[in-house]
Amino acid sequence: MVNIxxxxxxxxxxxxxxxxxxxxxxxASKKRNFNEIIDDFFTPTEKLLFVKRIMxxxxxxxxxxxxxxxxxxxxxxxxxNKYRIxxxxxxxxxxxxxxxxxxxxxLVDFISDLFEE
Numbered sequence: 681m682v683n684i685x686x687x688x689x690x691x692x693x694x695x696x697x698x699x700x701x702x703x704x705x706x707x708a709s710k711k712r713n714f715n716e717i718i719d720d721f722f723t724p725t726e727k728l729l730f731v732k733r734i735m736x737x738x739x740x741x742x743x744x745x746x747x748x749x750x751x752x753x754x755x756x757x758x759x760x761n762k763y764r765i766x767x768x769x770x771x772x773x774x775x776x777x778x779x780x781x782x783x784x785x786x787l788v789d790f791i792s793d794l795f796e797e
Contacts (some may be wrong), residue, residue, distance in 0.1 A: 736759070
C-alpha cells in the first residue's frame with residue numbers, strides 16, 4: 681500500500697506541484713520516453729498498483745464479474761466494486777481511452793492471453 685504524509689500542503693503549492701506533474705508527463709509524448717519515465721519514476725509496487733487499477737476498470741467496462749476480476753488481479757471484491765461505482769458513469773479521459781481500447785480488442789483473445797503461461 682502506498683503511504684503519504686499526513687501533513688497538509690498549502691493549496692497554492694499543491695496547484696504548482698500538480699502543474700509540474702502534468703507538464704512533466706506531457707513531455708513524454710513518445711512511447712519510449714514515456715516508458716523510461718514510468719520506469720524511473722515509479723517503484724515496481726507503484727507501477728503494479730497503477731496497472732491493476734487500469735486493468736480493473738478495463739475488465740469492469742467489459743462486464744466481467746467482480747468475483748472474476750478480483751481473482752484475476754488478486755484484489756478484493758470490495759475493491760472491484762468500489763472502482764465500478766467510481767467509474768460507472770465516468771467520462772474521464774482514462775475511461776474514454778479504455779473504451780477505445782475495448783472497441784479494438786477481442787475479449788476472448790484478451791482473456792485467453794491473460795491465462796497463457
